[in-house]
Amino acid sequence: MELDPLLLSRIQFAFVVSFHAIFPVFTIGLASYIAVLETLYYRSGRPVYLRLSQFWTKVFALVFGMGVVSGIVMSFQFGTNWSIFSYQAANFFGPILSYEVVTAFFLEATFLGVLLFGRNKVPPGAHLFAACMVAVGTFISSFWILAANSWMHTPGGVEIVDGAVTVTSWADAIFNASLPYRFAHMALASFITGGFVVAGVSAWYLLRGRHRKSSLKALKMSLLMLAVATPLQLVVGDLHGLNTLEHQPVKVAAMEGHWETQRGAPLILFAVPDSEAEENHYEIAIPYLGSLILTHSLDGEVQGLKSVPPEDRPPVGIVFWSFRIMVGLGVIFIGVAILGAIQVLRGRLEQSPRLLHVISWMIPLPFVAVLAGWFVTEVGRQPWIIYGVMRASEAVTPSLTGWMVLATLIGYVTVYAIVFTAGIIYLRRVIIAGPPPVPDGEEIESAHAKRPWSAVRDSADEPLAEGRS
Amino acid sequence: MELFDLTLIWIVIIGIGVFMYVLMDGFDLGVGILFPFAPSDQARDDLMNSVAPVWDGNETWLILGGAGLLAAFPMVYAVFLPALYIGVFLLLAGLIFRGVAFEFRFKARNSRHWWDRSFSIGSTVAAFAQGAVVGAYIQGFEVEGFSYVGGAFDWLTPFTVMTGLGVVAGYALLGVTWAILKTEGETRDWGYRMAPRLLAVVMGFFVLVSIWTPLASEHVSERWFGQVSALWAFPVLTVVVAAWVLRKLQQRKDGLPFVGSMALFALFYFGLLASMWPYAVPPEHTFWDAASDPGSQLFLLLGVLFLLPIIIGYTAWSYWVFRGKLRSGEGYGH
Numbered sequence: 001m002e003l004d005p006l007l008l009s010r011i012q013f014a015f016v017v018s019f020h021a022i023f024p025v026f027t028i029g030l031a032s033y034i035a036v037l038e039t040l041y042y043r044s045g046r047p048v049y050l051r052l053s054q055f056w057t058k059v060f061a062l063v064f065g066m067g068v069v070s071g072i073v074m075s076f077q078f079g080t081n082w083s084i085f086s087y088q089a090a091n092f093f094g095p096i097l098s099y100e101v102v103t104a105f106f107l108e109a110t111f112l113g114v115l116l117f118g119r120n121k122v123p124p125g126a127h128l129f130a131a132c133m134v135a136v137g138t139f140i141s142s143f144w145i146l147a148a149n150s151w152m153h154t155p156g157g158v159e160i161v162d163g164a165v166t167v168t169s170w171a172d173a174i175f176n177a178s179l180p181y182r183f184a185h186m187a188l189a190s191f192i193t194g195g196f197v198v199a200g201v202s203a204w205y206l207l208r209g210r211h212r213k214s215s216l217k218a219l220k221m222s223l224l225m226l227a228v229a230t231p232l233q234l235v236v237g238d239l240h241g242l243n244t245l246e247h248q249p250v251k252v253a254a255m256e257g258h259w260e261t262q263r264g265a266p267l268i269l270f271a272v273p274d275s276e277a278e279e280n281h282y283e284i285a286i287p288y289l290g291s292l293i294l295t296h297s298l299d300g301e302v303q304g305l306k307s308v309p310p311e312d313r314p315p316v317g318i319v320f321w322s323f324r325i326m327v328g329l330g331v332i333f334i335g336v337a338i339l340g341a342i343q344v345l346r347g348r349l350e351q352s353p354r355l356l357h358v359i360s361w362m363i364p365l366p367f368v369a370v371l372a373g374w375f376v377t378e379v380g381r382q383p384w385i386i387y388g389v390m391r392a393s394e395a396v397t398p399s400l401t402g403w404m405v406l407a408t409l410i411g412y413v414t415v416y417a418i419v420f421t422a423g424i425i426y427l428r429r430v431i432i433a434g435p436p437p438v439p440d441g442e443e444i445e446s447a448h449a450k451r452p453w454s455a456v457r458d459s460a461d462e463p464l465a466e467g468r469s
Numbered sequence: 470m471e472l473f474d475l476t477l478i479w480i481v482i483i484g485i486g487v488f489m490y491v492l493m494d495g496f497d498l499g500v501g502i503l504f505p506f507a508p509s510d511q512a513r514d515d516l517m518n519s520v521a522p523v524w525d526g527n528e529t530w531l532i533l534g535g536a537g538l539l540a541a542f543p544m545v546y547a548v549f550l551p552a553l554y555i556g557v558f559l560l561l562a563g564l565i566f567r568g569v570a571f572e573f574r575f576k577a578r579n580s581r582h583w584w585d586r587s588f589s590i591g592s593t594v595a596a597f598a599q600g601a602v603v604g605a606y607i608q609g610f611e612v613e614g615f616s617y618v619g620g621a622f623d624w625l626t627p628f629t630v631m632t633g634l635g636v637v638a639g640y641a642l643l644g645v646t647w648a649i650l651k652t653e654g655e656t657r658d659w660g661y662r663m664a665p666r667l668l669a670v671v672m673g674f675f676v677l678v679s680i681w682t683p684l685a686s687e688h689v690s691e692r693w694f695g696q697v698s699a700l701w702a703f704p705v706l707t708v709v710v711a712a713w714v715l716r717k718l719q720q721r722k723d724g725l726p727f728v729g730s731m732a733l734f735a736l737f738y739f740g741l742l743a744s745m746w747p748y749a750v751p752p753e754h755t756f757w758d759a760a761s762d763p764g765s766q767l768f769l770l771l772g773v774l775f776l777l778p779i780i781i782g783y784t785a786w787s788y789w790v791f792r793g794k795l796r797s798g799e800g801y802g803h
Contacts, residue, residue, distance in 0.1 A: 062572050068525060069568040073561050075535045079550030080557055086539060087547035087615050091762040094540025095769040101533045102776045109529045110780075110787045113522035121790050166762050397551045399617045408558045415562050419569050426576040 003402020006393055009081040012409045014378075016073050018371055019416050023067030025370045028142060028187070029194020030060050031135040033222075034115075038131040042124055052214050053131075055435035056198070059427065061116055066423050068109070070416070081405065085385055085395035088164045092157075092173055096148045104141035107133050139187070146186055150179040152386050153377065154247045160389070177247055181240035182377075188233045189373070192333060193366035195229065198222040199340070200363035201431055203356040206349075211434050219359075220344050227341030230334040237330065238293075244377075245294055248387060249303040250312065251380035254319040256290055257283075258304045265290035265302040273316040278306060314382040322375035329369040336362060475766040476757050479541035482773060486537055488738055490530035491599075492643070492731055497524045499644020501567050501592025502637060504585060506663065512656040513585065515795055519651040521571055522791045526784055528564065540769050544615050544759035548750050552610050552617040553602055553624050560598035566591030593637055600636025603741070604629030607686050609751035628685045635674035639734065642667040646714075646727035651795050657723070664718050664726060671733070672711055679704060682744070688751060689744045703740035707733060 034056050041049035075097065078086045086093070114122060114130040122130070157172030158165045167173050202219035205211045245252045253259075257268040259278050267289035271280035291300040305313050336358060343349045349356070385392040497520040507513045520527075539546040550557055570588035577584055601624060608628060611619035645667055649660040683690035693700060714729035745751065749759040760766065 062576075065525075065569055065572040068528070069565040072528065072532060072564055072568075075532050076550060076557055076561060079535070079539065079546045080554050083547040083551045083616065086550075087543050090539050090543030090546070091765040094536065094538075094543060094546075094761060095765050097536040098533070098540045098769050099772055101529065101536050102773060102780060105529045105532055106526060106780045106784070109525040110783050112525060113787055114790060117522045118790050164762075167764055167768070170768055397554075397616075399551045399619065399621075400554070401621065404554055404621050408554070411558055411562060415565055419565060422573055422580075423569070426573055429576060 003406055005400040005402050005405050006396045008402060008405035008409055009396050009400065010392065012405060012412065013077055013081065015409070016070065016077060016412055016416075018374070019420070020067065020070040020074055021371065021374060022367055023063050023070065024138065024142065025186075025190050025193050025367070026197060027060060027064050027067055027194075028138040028190035029192070030056060030063070030197070031131075031138045032191070033194055033198060034060060035128075035131045035135040036221075038128045042128045048214050048217055051435045051437075052218055055214075055430075057115060058430055061112070062423060062427055062430065064108075064112065066419060069419070073412070080408075081397055081400065082385070082395045083397040085390065088390065089386065091165050092151065092167050093148055093165075096144055096151075096174070100141055100144035100148075104137045104144065108137035108141065111137070138190075142186060142190070143183060146183050147174045147176070147179055150182045151176045153182075153381055154178040155386050155389055165386075178240075178243055181236070181243045184236045185233070185240045185373075188229055188236055189366070189370050191229045192226060192233060193370060195222045195226045195337075196333070196359075196362045196366045199226065200360045203359040204431075205434060207353060207356050207360065211437065214435050216349065219340075219349060223337060223340035223344050223349075223359075226333070226337035230330070230337040233330060234334065237327075242294070244380075248380070250305060250308055251314060251319065251377070252294065253303055253305045253307075254314050254316045254380055255323040255376060256294070256302070257316065257320045258290070258302055259306050261301065261304040261307050263291065263301050264288050264299045265294070267293060271320070273320050275310075275313070275316050278310075312383065314380050319376055319380045322372040322379070326369050326372040326376060329365050329372070332365070333362075333369070475763050475770065476541075476760045478770060479537075479760070479766055480756050482770075482777075483534065483537050483541060484742060486530060487534045488735070490527070490534055491738060492734060493527035493530060494524075495596075495640045495734065496520070496643040496647040496727075497527055498567070498592045498596045499640035499642065500648060501588050501644070502596060502641045503644050503648070503663065504589035504592070508655055508659045512652075512659060515652050515656045516648055517571065517574065517588070519648065519795050523787065524568075524571065526787065528568070531564075537769075541761055541766055542749055542756060542759040543761050544754060545749050547615060548610055548612055548617045549602070549606075552619060553605060555621055556598050556601055556605075556624055560595050560602075563591040563593070563595030563598065567595065592640075596637045596640045597633040600633035601625070601629040603636065604632030604685075606751065607632070607682055607689065607741075607745065609686070612750060612754065628681060631674070631677060631681065635671075635678055638667065638670045638674055639737070642671050643727070643730050643734065646730045650724050650727045653794050661718060661721060665715060668711060668715060668718070675704075675707060675737070686744075686751070688748065692744050692746075700740070700743055703736055703743070707736045707740075710736065 034053055037049050037053040037056065040046070041053060078093070111130040111133040114127065115134055118130065119127055151173060154177040155173075156176040157169040157174070158167050160166070198218055199222040202215040202222070205215040206219065241252065241255075254273075256265070257271050257273050257280050258265055259280070264287070266285035266287045268280065268283055268285045271283040271285075273280050288298050291302055292298055294300065294302055305316065339355060340349075340359060343352050343355060381387055383391050383393065385395045500516050500520050504513060504516065507516055535546070538549075566587040567589075568591075570584045570591065574581055574584035574588065604626070605624040608624075608626065610617055611623065642664070645660050645664045649657055649664065652660070683693055692698070710729055710732050714726050714733070717725040717729060747755045747757070749756040
């Protein structure tokens with residue numbers, strides 16, 4: 001069989017970027033939570049906040065470490081496998097990625113060192129400042145990378161001179177048509193992911209009667225935040241969808257499974273799209289609802305996939321199903337978050353073990369939803385690498401051979417499998433150990449707490465086999 | 470635009486950025502390279518803790534190097550990375566294994582020795598790959614248009630293997646002198662035993678590279694032997710600085726050998742740049758051929774001129790916070 005460097009490069013990029021995306025989506029939300037905890041501790045001096053911050057900072061460090069190393073890979077992928085794209089888009093892409101480094105990466109990396117190891121070396125105010133800088137850095141970073149990504153979907157502010165992109169307006173290129181929606185959608189997704197992990201772990205502790213005080217505090221904080229963020233995400237997601245409809249109607253046609261351009265289009269709930277036959281099998285649909293959602297009118301016209309030639313269509317099945325997974329999970333998130341918030345307000349969280357179980361099962365789901373969402377938007381952009389400007393097939397490095405890409409693909413899968421497995425094992429260990437106990441009555445800090453790392457570490461060092469799970 | 474040469478300014482900025490990377494990740498990769506030779510587990514803990522708060526920031530200079538090249542010299546980015554495809558993978562795999570080892574090692578018990586290996590092998594492979602990149606740069610690349618057209622292993626030659634090993638030795642020297650600066654007792658004594666030997670190895674590679682490079686590159690050969698030039702100051706100064714480092718090691722001055730080792734690297738680095746000037750993608754393309762659109766160079770320059778001093782400021786602050794000798798109880802384990 002002939003090994004196709006283009007196909008293998010696409011698989012490799014999908015793999016390394018999906019693997020990488022898991023980490024920042026969690027750490028962006030968690031960094032803000034840690035900054036909030038540090039602020040509360042700074043202002044109130046209550047040990048419960050300190051302990052929570054210490055515990056979640058430890059989790060953060062592990063996850064952030066994996067995010068950093070998988071992120072370094074990303075910054076070289078463009079050049080190794082997509083050198084034509086890199087070269088021709090460099091006038092825009094290069095400065096944007098560089099701004100991400102100089103405004104965000106240094107900030108995060110340097111202040112994380114102080115956040116992790118500097119509590120007893122700098123004044124409390126400086127330590128709080130470090131926590132805030134890490135949180136701010138994660139947002140600045142996502143702004144730039146999403147500006148670059150959004151530009152690939154809705155390129156603006158540039159003209160093509162001798163085959164290469166030349167920027168005519170930096171404002172139009174950076175604040176391109178889809179950036180505001182994508183950024184809001186992603187920022188909320190990060191808060192939701194971070195929120196459900198914090199809530200899930202805290203619920204798990206409560207069910208086992210451990211760390212009651214700090215867990216209850218963390219669970220309440222995260223559920224109230226989620227009750228606001230999850231419905232808001234529905235609204236932002238809808239706006240993002242409408243923006244996509246305006247600029248990338250073919251992607252929306254794939255998301256909805258619409259082959260024909262039609263008025264009064266149905267909302268297809270279930271179907272097996274068939275690209276060969278250009279139709280859906282086993283379709284279950286609600287008449288008119290598709291037009292109503294997309295155009296906010298019952299007989300609005302919705303563009304179908306057949307409006308463009310087959311070579312300009314994305315793979316329909318992946319986009320269609322990823323979209324349903326994302327939306328379905330989003331609805332579940334709203335339900336759980338609102339139920340949880342009601343129990344918080346009624347003060348009956350601890351009397352609802354079934355709800356606590358459900359919350360603890362939620363931990364992996366936001367990650368699935370985020371990846372599904374990225375699959376929708378990235379696979380839905382195909383066959384374009386820069387929408388309407390450059391095809392992925394024109395972008396791949398010419399000197400690559402199939403076996404070279406296969407070798408590195410196998411290499412990355414192997415390396416990431418090892419790193420991810422170990423990361424999960426150690427994360428599990430840290431979580432089983434839990435935050436240091438909060439003394440009753442919240443007395444003044446004891447000398448013990450002056451060495452926060454030892455407190456977490458001693459119990460984290462228990463061999464896995466003895467872990468209570 | 471005519472008033473100043475943006476491309477020249479960017480050569481200076483990228484040149485400084487890459488040099489910062491070489492110095493800063495150099496010593497923490499060096500600590501990893503030396504890991505297996507440390508006298509005890511306690512010494513290994515000390516070595517790792519001495520770089521734990523700063524390694525992440527150090528490695529960020531590499532990302533700046535990558536992104537900055539894409540921004541200012543896209544041709545370098547689009548030729549080097551495909552040409553060094555397999556080498557880049559090894560570099561990244563090495564950096565991954567050593568990077569996660571910081572967090573994982575102190576959480577492992579039974580598998581700790583695996584993360585020791587992950588840290589040392591990862592660091593060594595990453596250093597070797599960086600050295601090979603330098604060698605490949607001196608060798609030059611087969612280019613058509615703006616694309617690399619050579620084979621997958623053109624970069625791997627006896628010459629690049631030698632430059633790779635040379636950088637491993639050089640980083641180890643930076644690492645051991647850093648260890649002398651940051652530790653006490655057993656670890657520092659070990660550092661004083663290792664450092665003179667490493668200095669000898671580094672000087673050996675220096676002689677080897679100096680003889681071999683003009684043979685590997687016509688351009689370098691012409692540069693050095695074509696006209697009587699100030700370039701000869703580099704090797705002379707290198708010998709002087711090396712002798713000074715050796716003397717400071719013998720006098721057991723904890724801080725100065727590290728300073729001297731950095732000075733050696735500065736001489737190697739700028740000596741190399743002076744030899745290769747003005748070629749970005751040898752043998753044909755200069756930095757000016759490889760440059761991006763002036764509008765893009767200017768747009769980024771404005772931000773960088775403002776931000777780089779701030780970055781250097783808070784980086785210096787973080788080094789200040791973690792200054793002095795490592796004390797037990799700091800960092801991860803104790």
